Amino acid sequence: MGLRSPTPFLKTDPARDPYEYNAYTVAPSQMAIGEIPGGPTPKELEEHEIERILQNFADAARRAISAGLDGVELHLAHGYLPWQFLSPLYNLRNDRWGGSYENRLRFPVECLRRIRTRIGARAILGYRINSTSFWEGDLEIDDVKRVHLDLERQTDIDYVSVSAGVHHSWIHTPMTFEQGWEREYSRAFKTVSSKPVLMVGRISYPEIAEDLINSGDADAILLSRQMIADEQWLTKVKQGREKDIRRCVAANYCWRSVVRGSRVQCAYNPVVGREAIWGASSTVTTYASKRILIIGAGPAGLEYARVASGQGHAVIVYERERAVGGHVRAYGALPYRQQYGTIATWLAAQASGNGTEIKLERPVTAENLDVILAAEKPDHIVVATGAAYRRDGFQGQTGKPISGWETGRCVSWDHVALDRVAAVPGEVLVLDEMADVAAPLTAVKLAKGGAKVRLLTRWPMIGMETMPEVYFHWIMTYLQEAGVELITSHTVRQIIGNRAEIANVYQPKNSRRINADLIVMATARTSETEIYRLLRERHVSIEAIGCVLAPRTVYEATLEGHRAARKLSELRWTVAKPGGGSRLAYSGF
Ligand SMILES: Cc1cc2nc3c(=O)[nH]c(=O)nc-3n(C[C@H](O)[C@H](O)[C@H](O)COP(=O)(O)O)c2cc1C
Numbered sequence: 001m002g003l004r005s006p007t008p009f010l011k012t013d014p015a016r017d018p019y020e021y022n023a024y025t026v027a028p029s030q031m032a033i034g035e036i037p038g039g040p041t042p043k044e045l046e047e048h049e050i051e052r053i054l055q056n057f058a059d060a061a062r063r064a065i066s067a068g069l070d071g072v073e074l075h076l077a078h079g080y081l082p083w084q085f086l087s088p089l090y091n092l093r094n095d096r097w098g099g100s101y102e103n104r105l106r107f108p109v110e111c112l113r114r115i116r117t118r119i120g121a122r123a124i125l126g127y128r129i130n131s132t133s134f135w136e137g138d139l140e141i142d143d144v145k146r147v148h149l150d151l152e153r154q155t156d157i158d159y160v161s162v163s164a165g166v167h168h169s170w171i172h173t174p175m176t177f178e179q180g181w182e183r184e185y186s187r188a189f190k191t192v193s194s195k196p197v198l199m200v201g202r203i204s205y206p207e208i209a210e211d212l213i214n215s216g217d218a219d220a221i222l223l224s225r226q227m228i229a230d231e232q233w234l235t236k237v238k239q240g241r242e243k244d245i246r247r248c249v250a251a252n253y254c255w256r257s258v259v260r261g262s263r264v265q266c267a268y269n270p271v272v273g274r275e276a277i278w279g280a281s282s283t284v285t286t287y288a289s290k291r292i293l294i295i296g297a298g299p300a301g302l303e304y305a306r307v308a309s310g311q312g313h314a315v316i317v318y319e320r321e322r323a324v325g326g327h328v329r330a331y332g333a334l335p336y337r338q339q340y341g342t343i344a345t346w347l348a349a350q351a352s353g354n355g356t357e358i359k360l361e362r363p364v365t366a367e368n369l370d371v372i373l374a375a376e377k378p379d380h381i382v383v384a385t386g387a388a389y390r391r392d393g394f395q396g397q398t399g400k401p402i403s404g405w406e407t408g409r410c411v412s413w414d415h416v417a418l419d420r421v422a423a424v425p426g427e428v429l430v431l432d433e434m435a436d437v438a439a440p441l442t443a444v445k446l447a448k449g450g451a452k453v454r455l456l457t458r459w460p461m462i463g464m465e466t467m468p469e470v471y472f473h474w475i476m477t478y479l480q481e482a483g484v485e486l487i488t489s490h491t492v493r494q495i496i497g498n499r500a501e502i503a504n505v506y507q508p509k510n511s512r513r514i515n516a517d518l519i520v521m522a523t524a525r526t527s528e529t530e531i532y533r534l535l536r537e538r539h540v541s542i543e544a545i546g547c548v549l550a551p552r553t554v555y556e557a558t559l560e561g562h563r564a565a566r567k568l569s570e571l572r573w574t575v576a577k578p579g580g581g582s583r584l585a586y587s588g589f
C-alpha cells in the first residue's frame with residue numbers, strides 16, 4: 001500500500017480484469033517519486049480513501065493474527081505510505097491529515113490504534129521507523145524521537161524497530177560501513193523509549209551483536225542481509241562455528257534482484273529461495289565416494305568443491321594463480337571493495353575444511369593435461385576455468401576489437417586491480433562497457449596513484465548497473481573525490497599509439513583525440529574453453545560450470561557449482577565397462 005514503485009504493481013491482469021486495475025499510485029500529496037528519473041506522480045488520497053486504507057491495515061493485521069502469528073509490525077519507515085503521511089517532505093496537505101506535526105502524526109496513530117483494536121490486547125504490536133532519512137527536508141533523529149514518544153503515549157505499542165534511510169537515500173548500506181554502525185541511533189531512542197528498542201544495520205559478527213546488547217545500545221538486534229547470506233547464522237553461533245558463517249559482503253545483489261522484479265537472491269548463497277530442496281536438512285553423504293578433479297578455483301569451482309567434498313567425495317582443485325577467486329579476487333582488490341574478496345576465501349576455507357585439496361600455481365595446459373590426468377586419476381572432471389577480460393576493446397555493440405588497439409598500451413581492468421600493470425603513466429583512459437563497479441573503481445585506483453584519469457562510456461551515465469545495488473551514490477562520490485574526468489555518450493573510434501580518437505554517440509562527426517598513455521578496458525570477456533575442448537576430445541567424464549560456459553556474475557557461478565555438485569551424489573554410476581565392471585557414466589552435457 002503506497003509502495004514507492006516506478007510502475008503500479010499489477011495485482012490483476014488489466015486485460016482480464018479492467019475494473020480492478022488502477023493505473024496509478026496513491027500518496028498523501030501529488031509528489032512525484034523522486035528517487036528515480038521520471039518517477040510517476042501519484043493521485044492525492046481523498047478522505048474516504050484514507051479511511052479505506054486504514055481499515056485495510058487493520059484487516060490485514062487481523063488476518064495475520066488469525067493465521068497464527070504472534071504479532072504484527074506497522075511499517076512506518078523508508079518512505080512508504082505511513083512515513084509519507086508523517087514526513088513534511090512528502091506530506092503537503094492542508095487538511096486534518098497534513099500541515100502541522102499533529103496532523104501528520106494522525107495517520108500512524110490512527111493506524112496503530114485500529115490495528116490494536118482488531119488484534120486484541122494479547123497480540124504483539126510493534127512498528128518500524130527509520131531513525132534518520134539522510135535526506136534534506138525529511139525527518140531526522142530528533143524529529144523521530146519525538147514521534148516515538150507521542151506514539152508511546154497515544155497508542156498501545158510493544159516495541160520499536162529502528163532502521164535508517166529512505167528510498168530517496170540508502171537503506172542497504174555499503175560494505176564500507178562498519179558493523180553495527182546504526183548503534184548511535186538506537187542509543188538515542190533508548191534515552192527516551194520505555195519500550196524495547198530493536199536495531200539493525202550491518203551486523204554479521206556475534207561479538208558485535210553481543211556488544212550492542214551488553215552496552216545497552218539496543219534491546220534486540222536484527223540481521224537482514226546476514227540472514228539472507230546465511231540462514232544458519234544462529235545455529236552456527238550457538239555451536240561456536242563462527243568461521244563457518246557465510247558473511248554478508250553487502251554487495252546488494254539481493255536488493256538488485258528485488259528491484260529487478262525477481263525474488264530475493266544472494267550473490268553467493270544459492271540456497272536462498274530454494275531452502276525446501278537445498279536447505280540444511282537436505283545435506284547428503286555419498287555412499288560411493290568419487291575422485292573429482294576441478295580445474296579452476298573461481299567461485300564456480302570452489303562452490304562445487306565445497307559441496308562435493310561436504311558430501312564425502314575426494315576433491316582436488318587445480319588453480320593456475322597464486323590465490324583463489326577468479327574474477328571475484330579482482331573485484332575484491334579494488335578500492336572500497338575488499339570485503340567482496342572474502343566470497344572466494346570463505347568458499348576456499350569451507351572446501352578445505354571439508355577435505356578438498358587446493359593446489360595453487362598449478363596451471364593445467366595442453367602440455368601437462370595428460371600427465372595430470374594420469375597422476376590424479378579422477379572419476380569426474382569439472383572444468384571451471386572462467387573467462388578472461390579482453391584488452392582489445394571488443395564489445396557487444398561493435399562485435400570487433402577497437403581499430404588500432406595493438407598500437408596503444410591496452411590492458412584489462414583486472415590487471416590494474418591485481419597490480420599487474422607495472423608503472424602508471426601520466427594520462428589514462430578507462431573504457432567502460434560493463435557499467436558495474438569495475439571500471440569506476442579501477443579509475444579511482446589509478447587516480448589515487450597519481451595518474452590523470454578519464455573514464456569513458458557510450459552510455460549516458462557512468463555505473464548504470466550500480467543503481468539497483470545502491471552503489472551509484474558511493475561510486476560517484478569516490479570518482480569526484482579522486483578527480484576522475486567523466487566522459488559519457490562517447491565511444492573510442494580508434495587508437496593511434498598513445499592517442500585515442502573518441503566520438504560522440506549521437507553526433508558521430510563530433511570527434512576529438514585525447515592522450516591515453518594507458519588504456520584500461522572494462523569491455524568484454526571471453527570464456528577460457530581450451531582445456532574443456534581438450535577434455536571433450538579425450539572422452540572422459542567432464543562437465544563445465546560457471547563463466548567457462550558463458551561469462552556471468554558470481555551468482556550464476558556459485559549456483560551452477562552448487563547444483564552440479566548436488567547432482568553428483570544423485571547419480572547412478574551404472575554403465576558397464578567393456579570386459580566387466582562399471583564405469584562413470586555422467587556428463588553434464
Ligand atoms: C532484499 C531486501 C529486502 C528488504 N525488504 C524490506 C522490507 O520489505 N521492509 C523493510 O522494512 N526493510 C526491508 N529491507 C531492509 C532491511 O530490513 C534492513 O533495514 C537493511 O537491509 C539494513 O540491515 P542489514 O545491514 O542487516 O541488511 C530489505 C533489505 C533487503 C536486502
Ligand code: SF4
Binds near residue numbers: 255
Ligand atoms: S547478496 Fe550480498 S548483500 Fe545480499 S545477502 Fe548476499 S552477500 Fe549480503
